[in-house]
Amino acid sequence: MAILNIVKDGDELLRKKSRPVEAITPRIEALIGDMIETMRKANGVGLAAVQVGILRRLVVIETEEGNPRCFINPVISERKGSDEGVEGCLSVPGVWGKVERPSEITITYMDEKGVTHTTVETELAARCLCHECDHLDGILFKDKATEFFSREDLEEE
Numbered sequence: 001m002a003i004l005n006i007v008k009d010g011d012e013l014l015r016k017k018s019r020p021v022e023a024i025t026p027r028i029e030a031l032i033g034d035m036i037e038t039m040r041k042a043n044g045v046g047l048a049a050v051q052v053g054i055l056r057r058l059v060v061i062e063t064e065e066g067n068p069r070c071f072i073n074p075v076i077s078e079r080k081g082s083d084e085g086v087e088g089c090l091s092v093p094g095v096w097g098k099v100e101r102p103s104e105i106t107i108t109y110m111d112e113k114g115v116t117h118t119t120v121e122t123e124l125a126a127r128c129l130c131h132e133c134d135h136l137d138g139i140l141f142k143d144k145a146t147e148f149f150s151r152e153d154l155e156e157e
């Protein structure tokens, strides 16, 4: 496995729409492993493939420590409730923002073995998946944030 370079805000790649993953090839399997390692090394809870320069609809999250999950070609079919929370992004270092997200989502995706699942996700997993799925359409959290914070702001709270 390898630590990948994270694409930063300002790079036009982050504004492009990612294409579906057509098959789980050894290359995709390796990418998943590298993305999980890269996310952990950067202390993130989520990472989309576009953030490591690959325009494919693939995200990894680790909202529960020790339980990384992979979502291939994810589609959010239902959004319920509303919750405001502070988000950051490995591609937008040093900036956090308050973003409104649904408190519960229904998401359909393929796992790393090619099995399709439909699950209901809540709280941090719902927020994180909304943030990562936005990346697949070229959207960043800062486009939706209503208030911005620096590291110092957050440390004061």
Ligand code: ZN
Residues within 6 Å of the ligand: 088, 089, 090, 091, 131, 132, 135
């Ligand atoms: Zn992000």
